[in-house]
Amino acid sequence: NKPYITPHTSTTTSRVLRECDLYMPKYDNDVDMKSVKENFDRQTSQRFEQYEERMMKNRKKYKEQRDKDIQQIILKDKVEKSLEEKVEKGCLICGCGLGGGVAPFFGLFGGLAVNELKKDAAVAASQKGIQAGIAKAIEELGKIVALSEFNLIKWNAMVTSTTYNQPMDLVRIVSKAYYACEESTVAEKTRFCLATNAWDQKSSTLALQTVTREAARIAGEADEIAKTTKATEIALANAESSYLYSAIGYSVLAILIMLLVMIIIYLILRYR
Template identity: 40%
Template sequence: MVEENTKNKPFITLHTPTTTSRVLSECDLYMPNYDKDPDMKSVRENFDRQTSERFEEYDERMITNRQKYKEQCDKDIQKIILKDKIDKSLAKNGLWYATLSQYVTQTSIQKGIGAVISHLDTSLGALNLPGVPLTEIITSGNYYLDTLIMEAIKSEAVSLCAVESTTNQVFCTFTKNGSDLTRSISGAVKGAVQAGKEAAEFEGTKLATNTSILTTSIIISIVTIVVIVLVMLIIYLILRYRRKKKMNKKQQYTKLLN
């Protein structure tokens, strides 16, 4: 049976290597034979040196990149802070200017109304409406035009004289004829309107001049603040640059010593 199984079958010949393999395997890395081999020792030293150099270069790049990102972040933060200060200052001054402009306008109108009332009190005398102060008749809607003032006075006169009263008798005699009332008060009203316009213009000019002076002072203050902030930012960047340069030199010296 054995002869039949082995009949007509080639015999397997074992191959015996004649050369020694010098391939570095992971299992044989720390074998004593490799430690004693000068070539393998040189390879290991080169590998360790190159690996160490790469790690050092990587660390240097990371330090440089972190420093660069930090400086860029600081610059962005400074820009944001400066922009926020400027926006807040402009918003505050804009609101202040709008409020001041409104104040100037209202003050001029009140001066004009006061001048009209004062002139009518002086000119009309007994023609003043009994029981109705001129402050209720002369308003910001009619102080600048004589026809509007006359219409307001006649309207009040008609309503007053519709009721019989001895108090209104002197004044109501003028309401019987509209032309008499118009002639009596037209000259005084025109003069009062002119006086009111002059008073309003004078007050507006005076307040506008003061406003211009205040606005100029505020603008100068804002510009001064911005310049100071910019100078501080420039000084900060210069100090940053010097510090970075000093650190780079220190790293170069350390690298040379190592």
């Protein structure tokens, strides 16, 4: 008997990765992969073209800027070449102008400006003095037996720039408050009216004499405060105007020094 060999065919697929399989293009015949590669190549080319266009625009812009800078440098060189001549003529003209017109003008203008400032300062000082006098009069009137609590009289309307330092006007205002104690039931409950009624029980004229005497004294004090405040403000204004006048004088001196320097430069450029 002959030995019989039966061939066996493997029914399983080997999954062992061979070295040659690493370099085999598996997707060359794949339609989808071809489409992806074509899209990638096309997009890459477009991006390179766009980049090149941007670079061309930037190069053009930089070239224009460089040309502009070169033109400015050339113009600057031309200006610098004629600088000596311009300085020579300019110094002579400016020197004459400053010496003949500007310095006297500044001196005259400075004096007029300082005088106007003094006038304005005097008016402002007078107003501040009046305001201080009014405030002092209202404050002191309020101290007459708690008269500040007497709300039936509008003190700011009664004590004004024409009445704050007038004894008779302040006496009239205080007398009005005194007589209001008898005419108004609301006023009777105030401390001022209670005090004046108590004084009237001792003497019929004691309360009126007391408040009017205080009002006359307050007018004198308010007037003194107003004058003191005005004098202080005027002194401050005079000090400021003196400082300003000195500053103007220094400015004129500086202009004259500049004039001298320009003349020296002119002479150096003219006779070197």
